[in-house]
Amino acid sequence: MDTSIQPSAEKLTISKWCHAAITEISCQERGTMLAPSSTLTLEQGWQKTGAMESLQNLKKFNNQDFSHLRALCLSQGLLFEDDTFPAHVNSIGPNLLPKDKLHQIQWKRPTELQRNPYLIMDGVSRFDIMQGEIGDCWMLAALGSLTLQKQFLENVLPKDQGFQDNYAGIFHFRFWQYGDWVDVVIDDRLPFLNGRYLSVHPRTSNEFWPSLLEKAYAKLRGSYQNLHGGYLSDALVDLTGGVQVQFSLKDPPPDLEEILKAAAKSQCLMGCSTSGQLRRNIELKNGIVQGHAYTITGTVKIPYKNGWKHIIRIWNPWGHGEWKGPWSDGSPQWDRVEPKCREDLLRNKDDGEFWMSCENFQEQFSWLYICNSTPTFLNFGDQHGTTWSVDRHISLWSPALATGRNNYSPAGAVSTNPQYFFKVPDYDPKTYNVVISLMQKHAEDMQDAKNLKIGFFITMKDSKVLKQIFSLTRDVTSYFLLSPGTYAVVPTTTEDQEFEFLLRIFMKNHDYNETSNVPPSPELPMDVPRQNQDRSYKAVFLRYAGQDSAIDASQLQQLLNEVFLQDEMTSLGGRFSFDSCRGILALMDLNSNGQLTLQEFGILWRSLTKYMDIFIMEDRNHSGFLDVSELKSAIQTAGLAADEQLLRLMVLRYGDAARRIGFTDFVCCMLRLETMTYAFQNLAGGRSQILVTAKEWLTLVMYT
Template identity: 85%
Template sequence: MLAPGSALTLEQGWQTTGATGSLHNLKKFNNQDFDRLRALCLSQGLLFEDATFPAHISSIGPNLLSEDKLWQIQWKRPTELQRNPYLVLDGVSRFDIMQGEIGCCWMLAALGSLTQQKQFLENVLPRDQGFQDNYAGIFHFRFWQHGDWVDVVIDDRLPFLNGRYLSVYPRTSNEFWPSLLEKAYAKLRGSYQNLHGGYLSDALVDLTGGVQVQFSLKDPPSDLEEILKAADKSKCLMGCSTSGQLGRNVELRNGIVQGHAYTVTGAVKIRYKKGWKHIIRIWNPWGHGEWKGPWSDDSPQWDHVEPKLREALLRNKNDGEFWMSCENFQEQFSWLYICNSTPTFLDFGDQPCTWSMNKHINLWSPVLATGRNNYSSGAVSRNPQYFFKVPDYDPKTYNVVISLMQKHPEDMQDAKKIGFLITMDNSKVLKQNFCLTRDVTSYFILSPGTYAVVPSTAEDQEFEFLLRIFVRNEDYNENLNFPPNPVLPMDVPRQNEDSSYKAIFLRHAKQGSAIDASQLQQLLNEEILKDEMTSLGGRFSFDSCRGILSLMDINSNGRLTLQEFRSLWQRLTKYMDIFRKEDRNHSGFLDVSEFKSAIQTAGLAANEQLLLLMTLRYGDAARRIGFSDFVCCMLRLETMTYAFQNLAAGGSQVSMTATEHGLSPTAATKPPPSEPLPREESGVPGGQLPVAAMRTTTGLHNMT
């Protein structure tokens, strides 16, 4: 570890070449490259000091505190506060977060939801950093910004006022991911001052790159309960907020805080007395202060819930988290916010579907200013029009979501009034209400046909916008040529998981009818590592997923089709059962003897030399093998065994060495193919039906 007193100040990093903005080729915020900056600091034995976001009142902002308090701010590194600091200690949880002096509940409510969804959390919080190895006082975090993923580099000097954290602080004194992540977000938005009050909907999008929809609870959709259940089931990020009419941060007698943002952490329908009850779990980012009404921790309603279910749901602690009925939720809160990579919160049925997405980035110019009362039809005709086709129609199912986002200037606050028109056959069908939010999102039930979206603004000046159009596709067809996105996950019992492989595949097949190594990595980490047993041994790396894909890719095109994935899924469930059986002490790892027994259970063979080499390659320092490494090893062992059996069956005299048995990086032979999948019938309803419904979200909800 470097000495706390030494530091290296660097003005700029380096810009990567090629197309940027994806998770695999990030944009460098302020042109700073984390790996190169850290390497330079380590080579010189100095701690990083970020000149682009310095330990100075300019990073705090001039209006957050009085001038005398601003000059009292002290900046301290975690190594100065704790002997043994950690970035993450025993996993990431919403209960790690405690709100400090700054009114950033809107951001912390989004962060609390993020901690529940690993598929998004791993995008924001890179694992290649910490205080134990290669510490150089430098960290980085990723955020989605107007269509691109951006890597934000910071030093680890944190602001303190009178010995207390100025902003968010960790519940555990030596765990620092909440404070450092918030500092990176403050840098992205210009200052800590710009976190003092903001929009929960903005934070949800910045942490996911997804599409968000806001629902007014004073005029809720009739299917609100179905939306909540679908959102919870499909692992959406969710939050809610209360009205600020009675003042901000005013706590009512019932425990609900006014002008405040919360995280929605669960939504379930349970047996209650002789019927059913829909209840919602909510978390206060203050870490304390809970609802005192029906379904609160000590309420008598829980006495009428089956004991096992009550034990599974109820956490009777003063940690800021509580349950309440859907009726009380609508009474006490004003807005509900839901966000996911695709609009899975609108997928109410159990039948898998996909959402295709088209993205357009362009500049508004004065000719686009059609959002005023006196705009002319000629102005509309001169605007760019973005076309989309609706293939399916169900009068009870939302099938189109349109999201229009404006790119904010540097201070992230100066929003313009924006909206859009929808036309069909060159005639106006729907007009979007205009609002002053960063993005406007609406969801519709549209009949089959071709439509055009016309982005609009009431401003006579040029600025950039991002338009995303999501279209639901009811019937899955392996030959679709548009890019579907993930679909609604299905909670399937363990014994029925093999039959759900298609739903899982569709959820991650973002590039049509096949998945690449990156999508496979997300799928395995999200679907296979759900429980503690499989996750203890570590996650599937990108390189290991490339290796798995090369083994299962019969067509040798670098992607897995549904049929190829079915073969992989059968093996994954088989190896999971074997791993559970052989992990006798439930440690999440197999020792050498357990690993040997697992190989035999799988019907394979390995001599002592091969067993030693496999545990050295795939095991940890104690020669224990976690589940992700076990899968990689077994797939290669099975593949090579199959290949050599084929050679022997052909009359060849084969002697298989350890290197040939799959421990060489060049060994990659295809596995036996599974039987062909039956092709399902699909059809599109005919006829041009009228627009059936529209939902729009236009509220302003600035929370502190």
């Protein structure tokens, strides 16, 4: 093949054009690094994501304005002291400690503890957290999961604060409370008992974000005492504003593995807990703690022996104490795993994090908790183009509307309580399509109030009750597979007290049109009625684009690795390198300015999703790679052409030593083949040959 450039114009056939294009630009570094999902990528720090710059309807807790209070303190040369949550035993709570110990509590600022304190050092990580004397593992387990999902983390932990600039002893954090985001202001005086942190303490002595965030949450809840025991499900919702579902591991749904896979793929927050409320914090011989909450930080299938093994990664908020059984640190099972895979997954440290098999997970734990903006963890089966919408209703239970104490009569509930109707237009019988979440709200002066027993009925219009759910928890959430029809949800309570409630009805949409005139929002969902929350290319673009509303190669790399390497099959071939993303960007960069606009990214997105579907379909043995014959079939499926010589060059250029092509290399290869094929066809105008000048040829091969 002669690809030399002559001074005069040269005739190029489509075969020569594609051969030259395939061999020109580096797309992917070689390697077989396992990158199962974004739940396995570690901390993100404060990288720019294009996520929400502000929150809608942000409320100021106790009417305290952070910016105003800080400016006032700076102007007066004072450190902030919060009278609404003072350095006093009242903020601890009367029953957390014996009275003699309560009066031994000392309050100290980080500047008194460390010469050079920081709010955050080297990014935010779950490994920054070590649980203190307070039994708030339920909150810390949710917080550990939050550190893995920066799209939520940046909501909770504002960036406009620290110890280096404009320090005035004041900080603020945000939590979702009953439909609204609330900004909670605190001073930085932390409680100590006998010289030790009473609350969570950081692993790095001069990093204080965990302790300060926990204090803000204690203020929101009324006292530190109110963090001593709680529900992981509550904390997940408070940190995200999302919807959470609990799954019993003693009676698991038949599609539990698919739910875990979909949850990891869609970047959900996940946690789990053990039983044993009467034996809380008792560590068994196998290392598992009874009555304790944990974070799920990863789930993946790996090649093992002659098949695949589903393993789950779990983190203990204590910051130490790990599972000692199969797949734990140093267990013999890891000896049968490919060295590169073992190196990527295994962190052999006493940091509270460990792996275990899915079977052992179900044996040792009682409950699985999954949370996201919408119920994406139910997105399995036929899910392409699937989105969720939500209807929100806020109303009041009054004695006249309650069903009556210990009265569970559906007829009584339907006759006396408000009904909220929704219509299911169609459904896929393989997956769930409706999630209903009912939350009770205590009065603002009743933080210590006990939960009512609440629930709801689902009825067909003018028909009998189909489902009834009750629980003594703050919110009751369940998922359903409902056939087409009109339904009514009837919220109920067994008490005759007046309480406000929030009802959210999430419905799966199978017929979403990307050309809808509903503008995507870069902000986290605020539960606007019928608000579409989806992974359309517009929403993804806005999450990663910079202030100039464009994506550069670095942002594209982050996007591709976090969005498209969720499935274990697509992740086995390694991650998208920076060079590969520069090459992809150049192919799509119509303006030749080194960035992708929304329009250009939309073209890329459609190609990426198409090639992901083709790759998964053609990978018939589920190896995570395509061999030569599978690659040939994939090219044909894409509607492109490649003769044997071109196919050999593609495998040589993009394949590994075994002549296999992983997903990331496949994407680079196909994007280049597709782009150059269409470019040739446009220039040729139906002919089989074209004339290009040396300048045109160099422009094509040196940038694209």
